[in-house]
Amino acid sequence: MTTTASSGGGLDMAHGATRLPGTFQVGFARARIELRNFFRETDGMLFTFALPLLLLLIFGAIFNGTVGNTDVSYRQYFIAGIIASGMMSTTFNILGSAVAVEREEGTLKRLAGTPMPKTAYFVGKILFATVLTIMETIIMLGVGMLVYGLRLPAQPARWLTFGWVFLLSIATCTLLGMAASTVPRSSRSAAAVISLPYLLLQFISGVYFPFTTLPKFMQQIAAIFPLKWMCQGLRSVFLPDALLPAEPADSWEHWKVALILVAWGAAGLYLCLTSFRWTSRNDG
């Protein structure tokens, strides 16, 4: 995965002195083709945008009332969770299985045989995931406001929190997704294998059910993984402080949210650097 920045990489050839294209230039080109291809494949799009939306509407119709002893609406609590879950879906889930498929089908090998800077591939993936996540978040917030009376926060401090939670979540889950892409043994099993931890975490991390209503051992397991902290971070942005009595520590624990996301991000980066392969398992 090492590559050299190409900006200064002059190259004299028989055909004339020319320069290799820069990493970010190629990275943007990668992001463009990834986005274009994604929007051509309707199944992927349905899974990304329609599924969380439907879940939002279904759970919103089933559950009503307030969370714990607070006067915070369950539906609004749930919106924060489904946005966090959507972030993990576009980055960890969709990206992880897409990379696994690209490895098995030989796209990665093909790219590795060109002078494309290897970093540009990762830049492209991160940009792609960021654009998808922003689109999805806007859709969820829009529905939350129109249907469930969610109010966007007015305080700049809350938007600042949103900014860092959003960026840390995307970076961490993207790295974890790329690391997870080496686990499936074939492109057919990729989506299933990578979705499994995501699906399980959704149920125990405070996406569908208020976190403090879950059994203690589930809370303890969930607290090891990033999704619980992403949900909590987003609740601190979109829900009033009146919810705090229903939070596990009676506090938003911002420092813990940041710490755990950074720790998982570092683990993901380490795994990417040590285990990312450009060729498939049955290709030596």
Place this chain on the structure above:
Amino acid sequence: MTGQAIRVRGMRKRYGDVVAIDGLDLDIRQGEIFALLGPNGAGKSTTIEIFEGYRYRDSGEVSVLGVDPGAGDRPWRARIGIVSQFGQDMAVSTVREIVSHFAKFYPNPREIDEVIEQTGLAQKADARLHSLSGGQRRRVDVALGIIGRPELVFLDEPTTGFDPEARRQFWDLVRGLARDGTTIMLTTHYLEEAEALADRVGVIFGGRLQALSTPATLGGRDRAAARVSWVGTDGPRSIETFSPAKTVVDVFSWYGGEVPGLTITRPSLEDVYLAMIKDAG
């Protein structure tokens, strides 16, 4: 003056206990078309993938365009083109999109439309890759392999699955690249392909280069006994001889006129190749 495109001395590679390449020496000159032949499992793909920088040798010296492919950097990658046995990937892109995307990786790419035209894909330029036939997909692989204006192109079994007409068109394309000064290294299972294209052929098995010459002289083919055959009054007859012209004159005089069904054949490249593989096996 032409230099060396590829220089190999004592290259070795093993997978566990299996020795795949056992001390290979090879020189490929700039501007030539070189064909590497050999049965499956003989080390063809391992050899070409080491040259392409996809695999690492265990020992020996390898230089591809003056660079050790095990440490090939981006400027080196920009000078080579790889047409490997890729799959059916990137299916939702169109031909033009994917060719112009790959062009962005190179400092001095060829014209996109020119490459699409050259590879016979002009009619399919706006078709998505999943709608193409196997042969057309292969041409996309070739287009992506040559878009960067490489000095050296690797073709790993490039015409597998082509019909005869597509194969001949492909040969013309390869000859055109060679005319422009591109060095070509190809592996193939088709002996007639090696014969039609290659300036020199190498035969690899047992992890070593067992023969190296022009297609016309491989295995002493040009000096081998010729077979003079005709249809006699009592059925087909044939004589193996090192002086076929004299034999024909003799047969002519026996008949006192034209000889029915007269042919003179020498061993084909395939005959020589198969005999070589058999002797070694």
